[in-house]
Every structure is written in C-alpha cells, then in structure tokens.
Amino acid sequence: MxxxxxxxxxxxxxxxxxxxxxxxxxxxxxxxxxxxxxxxxxxxxxxxxxxxxxxxxxxxxxxxxxxxxxxxxxxxxTKSELTINLKEVLSRRKIIGDKSNDTKRLLSKELDRLINDGFLCIPTTSKILHKKMDAELENRNPSEITTLLSQPPRSEYIKTLDQRYITQSIYIHKDYFDEYCSFSKEKLAEIILAEEIKLGLHKKYKSLKL
The missing domain is CATH 1.10.260.40 (lambda repressor-like DNA-binding domains)
Structure with missing residues (x-):
C-alpha cells in the first residue's frame, strides 16, 4: 500500500x-x-x-x-480533447463574469435612480434601498450599496447621520442633512421602522431594541 x-x-x-x-x-x-x-x-x-x-x-x-x-x-x-474542455470551462466562467458585471452595473444604476427620485430626502438605510430596487438584484447584499454610497461621486451628496439604526448606518441627501441631523435616535428609528413595515421588512414585531 x-x-x-x-x-x-x-x-x-x-x-x-x-x-x-x-x-x-x-x-x-x-x-x-x-x-x-x-x-x-x-x-x-x-x-x-x-x-x-x-x-x-x-x-x-x-x-x-x-x-x-x-x-x-x-x-x-488527446490535446484537442483537453483543449475543447478547457475552452468550455473558460466560456462558462466568462458568462458568469459577464452576468456579475451586468448586475453590478444595474445595482449602481438602480441606486442612482432612487437618489434622483428623491428616496434619500428622508433618512434611510441600505437595506431599505435594496428592497426598493429591481427584483433582479434580490440576491445582492445591501453592504454593496453601503460601499457605493461611501465612494465618490455619491459620497459627495449623500451623507451619513451620526445616529445609527440598530447596527445600520442612516443615509440622507446633503440638502436635507441639517433637517435631520438633530433628530434623536428614537425619532430616526420611528421613521425607518415605518418604512420597513411598509416594504414588508417587518412582518412581525413587538418592540425594537435601539
């Protein structure tokens, strides 16, 4: 052996x-x-x-x-048989890569649509923004939205409030920042929770730990 x-x-x-x-x-x-x-x-x-x-x-x-x-x-x-299979593998990976790039572009496009349509005129989170996007992006992670919002050019007009909603950052358009920056954590939570309930993100709830 x-x-x-x-x-x-x-x-x-x-x-x-x-x-x-x-x-x-x-x-x-x-x-x-x-x-x-x-x-x-x-x-x-x-x-x-x-x-x-x-x-x-x-x-x-x-x-x-x-x-x-x-x-x-x-x-x-034979070499030709091995080469054919390698080409098939590369082709499949290219298709997967292209699809990934397509959804990444769609994610950016959808985020810009929400910004332009005024959805960040009130405090919101990446989770809420994700829920409002095209259904094709359902499997994308809200953290990707967080990344896009933290980088130029979006970071130049989308601001992050000092308060947090549980563990999530709260975003607001710069034109409305002064209006909401003085809101208490509890008041901001009420606004965001109401939006989450409307979107079906909170089907059952009794209390919220802030």
Missing amino acids: KTEVEYKIEFGKQVQKYLVKSGLNVKDFATLINSNVDNVNDIISGKVGLNISRMVKIASLFGIEYYNFANPNFPIP
Missing part, C-alpha cells in the same frame, strides 16, 4: 502530465484553480496534499473524473 507521500508525488506527476499534454502553463492553471504559481509548483512536486474537492476541481478542468485523473494507468485524452 502506498504512503501518503507517495500519493502526493503521484498526483503531482499527473498534474504535470496533463499540463504538458494540454499546453496549459503553470500560471494560467493556477488562475483557473484560484491558486498561485508557488502552490501549483508544490502540488506538482508532491509537497502538498489535496482534499477530494480540490482534486475534483483540478480534474474537472480537463473533463476527467478525479479518480481517473489520479490514476497513472488511465489514458490521457
């Missing part, structure tokens, strides 16, 4: 064989498995071990089951 060290070395040799056969260099391979060149070199030399999920990720790049990939007796596909 082989030792763990022997398995590491054997798997590393397999990685090297597939890289050579496919023409994929170490740098590009490292990018595809979300790693770095040093780590890949350690894998190839058998210095580091890999869990099953990592082995599956590597093998799937070449369209091979991980147990066949690790088997030195399993025939390696």
Whole structure:
C-alpha cells in the first residue's frame, strides 16, 4: 500500500502530465484553480496534499473524473480533447463574469435612480434601498450599496447621520442633512421602522431594541 507521500508525488506527476499534454502553463492553471504559481509548483512536486474537492476541481478542468485523473494507468485524452474542455470551462466562467458585471452595473444604476427620485430626502438605510430596487438584484447584499454610497461621486451628496439604526448606518441627501441631523435616535428609528413595515421588512414585531 502506498504512503501518503507517495500519493502526493503521484498526483503531482499527473498534474504535470496533463499540463504538458494540454499546453496549459503553470500560471494560467493556477488562475483557473484560484491558486498561485508557488502552490501549483508544490502540488506538482508532491509537497502538498489535496482534499477530494480540490482534486475534483483540478480534474474537472480537463473533463476527467478525479479518480481517473489520479490514476497513472488511465489514458490521457488527446490535446484537442483537453483543449475543447478547457475552452468550455473558460466560456462558462466568462458568462458568469459577464452576468456579475451586468448586475453590478444595474445595482449602481438602480441606486442612482432612487437618489434622483428623491428616496434619500428622508433618512434611510441600505437595506431599505435594496428592497426598493429591481427584483433582479434580490440576491445582492445591501453592504454593496453601503460601499457605493461611501465612494465618490455619491459620497459627495449623500451623507451619513451620526445616529445609527440598530447596527445600520442612516443615509440622507446633503440638502436635507441639517433637517435631520438633530433628530434623536428614537425619532430616526420611528421613521425607518415605518418604512420597513411598509416594504414588508417587518412582518412581525413587538418592540425594537435601539
């Protein structure tokens, strides 16, 4: 029975064989498995071990089951077959990347729409703004809105009040900042809670800890 060290070395040799056969260099391979060149070199030399999920990720790049990939007796596909699968992987990642960029642009566009439509003329939070956005952005995190509001050019006309709503920052357009900056924490909470209830963010509530 082989030792763990022997398995590491054997798997590393397999990685090297597939890289050579496919023409994929170490740098590009490292990018595809979300790693770095040093780590890949350690894998190839058998210095580091890999869990099953990592082995599956590597093998799937070449369209091979991980147990066949690790088997030195399993025939390696032709370069054209390996290249086709790599192109499919890259194509899928490009589509995912494009979709991510599209929703990011939509997030910015929707935030600017809310600002222009006057939704920040009263105190609000990123959670409320998120709820008022296009349904396509439902799975985006309100923290992304917080980031957009804290950066130019939006940070130049959207201000953050000193008070907080539970753990959330409270935002207001600069033209209305003076009107609300002196409001108590409790008064601001009433305004925001009323908006949350209207949007269905508080279906059941008895009391609110400020």
